[in-house]
Amino acid sequence: MTIDDRYRFLQSLSPRAGTYALDFWRRRAELVVELKGPQDFVSHADRAVEAMIRDEIARAFPGDAFLGEETANTIEGTPERVWIVDPIDGTHNFLRGIPYWNVSIAYAERGVRTLGAVCDPVAGAVYHGRRGGGAWRTDAAGETRLAATGATALPGSLICIGHSDRFPDPRYLALRSAFMDHEVAFRNFGCAALQLAHVAEGRYDAYVELELSSWDAMAGLLLVEEAGGYAAPFPGPQGLAVRAPVIASVGGIGPALHALVREQTGIA
Numbered sequence: 001m002t003i004d005d006r007y008r009f010l011q012s013l014s015p016r017a018g019t020y021a022l023d024f025w026r027r028r029a030e031l032v033v034e035l036k037g038p039q040d041f042v043s044h045a046d047r048a049v050e051a052m053i054r055d056e057i058a059r060a061f062p063g064d065a066f067l068g069e070e071t072a073n074t075i076e077g078t079p080e081r082v083w084i085v086d087p088i089d090g091t092h093n094f095l096r097g098i099p100y101w102n103v104s105i106a107y108a109e110r111g112v113r114t115l116g117a118v119c120d121p122v123a124g125a126v127y128h129g130r131r132g133g134g135a136w137r138t139d140a141a142g143e144t145r146l147a148a149t150g151a152t153a154l155p156g157s158l159i160c161i162g163h164s165d166r167f168p169d170p171r172y173l174a175l176r177s178a179f180m181d182h183e184v185a186f187r188n189f190g191c192a193a194l195q196l197a198h199v200a201e202g203r204y205d206a207y208v209e210l211e212l213s214s215w216d217a218m219a220g221l222l223l224v225e226e227a228g229g230y231a232a233p234f235p236g237p238q239g240l241a242v243r244a245p246v247i248a249s250v251g252g253i254g255p256a257l258h259a260l261v262r263e264q265t266g267i268a
């Protein structure tokens with residue numbers, strides 16, 4: 001089974017998983033919401049969508065490993081082949097009826113992210129890419145190649161800052177203050193993978209989050225890289241199972257942004 005087989009499979013699975021999640025979203029009033037921790041929500045929808053994706057992958061590629069948010073068993077070392085899945089990224093938005101969430105599926109081979117798909121079923125769009133094959137948006141209008149172009153300097157740029165509502169982190173206050181000083185506009189739309197896909201599409205100039213799980217980041221980072229953008233090394237030295245900083249941007253501002261984030265937050 002080749003990368004092309006897996007890419008074709010992913011391009012079929014992503015929109016179907018998105019449609020399945022969208023059905024839960026439309027019936028979200030029926031969902032029982034559980035708390036995994038402060039501001040950390042989960043429902044049957046997250047688990048059911050992950051189970052659907054996991055079963056399909058296990059049937060098609062029985063030898064491949066699986067790392068999913070809702071069944072995040074510890075992954076030892078770096079599996080030869082692994083699928084990294086966030087069944088509903090932006091769960092808090094999803095449960096509150098905010099139309100900004102997605103289904104994120106990535107595939108990595110020997111630690112290198114190779115395939116990625118971010119499905120935004122509310123917008124009817126699938127963002128997908130293959131290492132060396134570019135990044136694309138598929139929707140009713142057809143296929144559009146993505147280009148992470150935009151700002152060439154920090155002043156005047158628009159940057160998304162993701163941060164978890166689960167624990168206070170004063171570093172974000174320093175970062176916001178520094179962005180204000182550098183005439184950088186900033187937003188947080190509450191789900192990492194779709195914000196990364198929109199950086200790849202050039203809607204935003206960058207995305208920064210100081211601690212992110214690989215299932216939130218891997219697919220979106222591949223899209224930014226394949227769209228010609230900048231992505232700081234991810235995951236960190238401790239591997240896929242440990243949260244790490246994400247800095248991704250359009251090509252023109254990567255190093256300057258990374259330097260500013262490092263200066264303000266002390267990350268590597």
Ligand code: LIP
Pocket residue numbers: 069086088089090091092162163164165166190191192193209213216
């Ligand atoms: C969310 C991310 C977001 C982060 C949240 C959470 P979830 O993913 O998309 O960027 O700030 O803490 O991790 O939990 O909705 O899949």
